[in-house]
Amino acid sequence: MSKLLIVGTVAFDAIETPFGKTDKILGGAATYIGLSASHFNVDSAVVSIVGEDFPNQYLDLLQKNNIDIEGIEVVKGGKTFFWSGKYHNDLNSRDTLETQLNVLADFNPVVPESYKDAEFVMLGNLHPLVQLSVLEQVKEPKLTVLDTMNFWMDNALEDLMKVIAKVDVITINDEEARQLSGEYSLVKAARKIEEMGPKYVVIKKGEHGALLFHKDDIFFAPALPLEEVFDPTGAGDTFAGGFIGYLARTGDVSFENMKSAIIYGSNLASFCVEKFGTERMQALTQSQLNERLAEFKKLTKFETQLD
Amino acid sequence: MSKLLIVGTVAFDAIETPFGKTDKILGGAATYIGLSASHFNVDSAVVSIVGEDFPNQYLDLLQKNNIDIEGIEVVKGGKTFFWSGKYHNDLNSRDTLETQLNVLADFNPVVPESYKDAEFVMLGNLHPLVQLSVLEQVKEPKLTVLDTMNFWMDNALEDLMKVIAKVDVITINDEEARQLSGEYSLVKAARKIEEMGPKYVVIKKGEHGALLFHKDDIFFAPALPLEEVFDPTGAGDTFAGGFIGYLARTGDVSFENMKSAIIYGSNLASFCVEKFGTERMQALTQSQLNERLAEFKKLTKFETQLD
Numbered sequence: 097m098s099k100l101l102i103v104g105t106v107a108f109d110a111i112e113t114p115f116g117k118t119d120k121i122l123g124g125a126a127t128y129i130g131l132s133a134s135h136f137n138v139d140s141a142v143v144s145i146v147g148e149d150f151p152n153q154y155l156d157l158l159q160k161n162n163i164d165i166e167g168i169e170v171v172k173g174g175k176t177f178f179w180s181g182k183y184h185n186d187l188n189s190r191d192t193l194e195t196q197l198n199v200l201a202d203f204n205p206v207v208p209e210s211y212k213d214a215e216f217v218m219l220g221n222l223h224p225l226v227q228l229s230v231l232e233q234v235k236e237p238k239l240t241v242l243d244t245m246n247f248w249m250d251n252a253l254e255d256l257m258k259v260i261a262k263v264d265v266i267t268i269n270d271e272e273a274r275q276l277s278g279e280y281s282l283v284k285a286a287r288k289i290e291e292m293g294p295k296y297v298v299i300k301k302g303e304h305g306a307l308l309f310h311k312d313d314i315f316f317a318p319a320l321p322l323e324e325v326f327d328p329t330g331a332g333d334t335f336a337g338g339f340i341g342y343l344a345r346t347g348d349v350s351f352e353n354m355k356s357a358i359i360y361g362s363n364l365a366s367f368c369v370e371k372f373g374t375e376r377m378q379a380l381t382q383s384q385l386n387e388r389l390a391e392f393k394k395l396t397k398f399e400t401q402l403d
Numbered sequence: 404m405s406k407l408l409i410v411g412t413v414a415f416d417a418i419e420t421p422f423g424k425t426d427k428i429l430g431g432a433a434t435y436i437g438l439s440a441s442h443f444n445v446d447s448a449v450v451s452i453v454g455e456d457f458p459n460q461y462l463d464l465l466q467k468n469n470i471d472i473e474g475i476e477v478v479k480g481g482k483t484f485f486w487s488g489k490y491h492n493d494l495n496s497r498d499t500l501e502t503q504l505n506v507l508a509d510f511n512p513v514v515p516e517s518y519k520d521a522e523f524v525m526l527g528n529l530h531p532l533v534q535l536s537v538l539e540q541v542k543e544p545k546l547t548v549l550d551t552m553n554f555w556m557d558n559a560l561e562d563l564m565k566v567i568a569k570v571d572v573i574t575i576n577d578e579e580a581r582q583l584s585g586e587y588s589l590v591k592a593a594r595k596i597e598e599m600g601p602k603y604v605v606i607k608k609g610e611h612g613a614l615l616f617h618k619d620d621i622f623f624a625p626a627l628p629l630e631e632v633f634d635p636t637g638a639g640d641t642f643a644g645g646f647i648g649y650l651a652r653t654g655d656v657s658f659e660n661m662k663s664a665i666i667y668g669s670n671l672a673s674f675c676v677e678k679f680g681t682e683r684m685q686a687l688t689q690s691q692l693n694e695r696l697a698e699f700k701k702l703t704k705f706e707t708q709l710d
Contacts, residue, residue, distance in 0.1 A: 136709075185587075186587060280492075281629065281632075283629065283630045301611065304608065304612075305611075305612075305625075314628055314702060315701075315702065315703070316703055318625065318703070321589055321590050321614060321621055321623070322590065324588060342709070346709070348708070352706075356706065356707040389707065394622075395621060395623045396623055396624075396625070396704075397662075397703075398622070398624075398663050398666055400663040400696065401660065402443075402652070
């Protein structure tokens with residue numbers, strides 16, 4: 097069985113959507129990635145940092161989902177990273193109301209000894225130097241996946257480019273792909289980003305699905321058309337967790353297999369947005385996942401009469 | 404062989420995109436629909452109106468593509484409908500610079516005797532009362548498809564609702580579906596629009612593909628990721644022409660077959676945007692269409708290892 101190493105935030109979120117608002121709840125990229133990947137029964141570990149205020153029940157929750165938490169540093173007297181945001185009515189855009197870096201300001205990631213030989217490494221959204229440090233601690237991973245966002249393009253581009261040069265796969269959204277490449281066409285953008293390092297480029301388009309690029313090959317995974325999106329927080333991380341979780345489980349990093357990995361990522365993300373925070377992910381069953389996989393297949397399958 | 408009746412504008416367009424601009428060139432919804440549907444070798448006729456200034460070479464072009472032009476009224480001393488527009492840099496939005504209704508202001512459509520028994524009727528974007536008049540002149544069509552836009556929702560909603568109540572299929576874009584239904588979720592929007600009359604709702608999302616709804620069934624056709632979009636003018640009409648052209652050719656109006664019809668619509672539209680106006684559509688060959696159909700199949704096909 098492959099090992100999956102995940103680095104990213106474990107955090108408190110306070111979320112406001114047109115449907116309601118939450119107090120401080122469990123959040124963070126590594127949390128969503130870990131919960132999503134846990135559906136593939138791979139051995140996974142999270143490298144992160146929290147404060148003394150972080151409830152044990154949240155750490156227990158991660159452990160119960162077979163996530164090794166040895167790499168989550170708990171800082172005595174420290175406070176956990178906190179983000180609060182408010183989504184606009186269309187749920188496609190949001191304003192950040194508050195960001196408290198807290199313990200994240202001095203995060204020096206330490207990969208547990210038992211995960212230095214992890215075959216799969218997921219670098220969740222964080223400062224690129226932290227991502228780089230994790231990459232330097234692992235031996236010879238079979239596949240490294242980088243998730244990042246426009247904030248680092250604006251504020252730490254040089255460091256970000258160093259990480260981008262070292263990973264196999266990058267996942268970013270369409271606007272970020274355009275910003276990073278300077279190309280409006282996503283086909284051209286992906287080609288330019290491949291030249292920066294990654295052999296595979298995944299462009300996330302939210303409710304419009306996701307594209308996987310590799311040389312001249314393109315695969316498109318739709319998002320499931322949903323009656324209601326309740327809270328988009330964590331959807332991108334959940335997508336990434338499903339993607340790498342499926343790859344780690346199957347151990348197959350071919351382009352063909354990445355197609356299914358993207359579908360699983362979309363599948364898991366379609367659940368994530370149905371409730372606030374990680375609520376839906378915690379209640380998700382294997383049979384629900386399988387049912388929705390069948391819906392994904394039906395959604396795009398066709399047979400023409402004129403071939 | 405089924406007959407296809409098309410009503411819509413035959414017009415002059417002057418187009419400006421970031422890549423250049425045109426003088427007055429051939430345009431109009433019925434023109435694009437007709438050229439697109441002509442790839443399926445169905446007997447088709449266009450009902451429209453032009454002025455004396457409309458060049459014979461354009462009428463010849465339609466005829467050469469097996470489009471019956473008996474229903475195109477040429478008004479002596481009249482001037483042809485003219486539209487000019489300028490696309491923004493992202494090509495997703497445009498400003499209308501000028502609209503001259505000209506002969507279109509008094510258009511009283513007359514369906515040729517030989518097309519009153521048409522099995523397939525495509526109501527291209529026009530005043531809903533004109534569309535209604537065409538519907539009243541045909542006997543018992545097997546399938547009627549309505550294309551419309553927000554302009555009529557803003558300015559002739561009552562008339563529009565009458566046409567919507569009478570057709571089998573409606574094709575509109577995502578923003579228009581939201582406006583018409585008052586629902587943000589496209590799943591909910593489609594359900595509400597079905598209650599207005601059409602049994603099938605097609606929602607066009609431009610570069611993000613198209614959705615087909617029928618009761619609880621949903622099908623999604625991706626747009627082909629293109630390196631370059633040169634001029635989006637006519638893409639929606641070309642999509643509609645491909646959709647109804649394929650259905651008329653196969654004579655099969657089942658949901659299953661509509662899936663392929665949507666793929667053909669997307670396929671044809673992907674060519675339309677490659678050059679200014681109708682230029683690419685005029686040069687399009689059957690083998691190019693078939694090659695791209697194969698690309699559409701590759702784009703979304705996947706096999707998972709965990710079923």
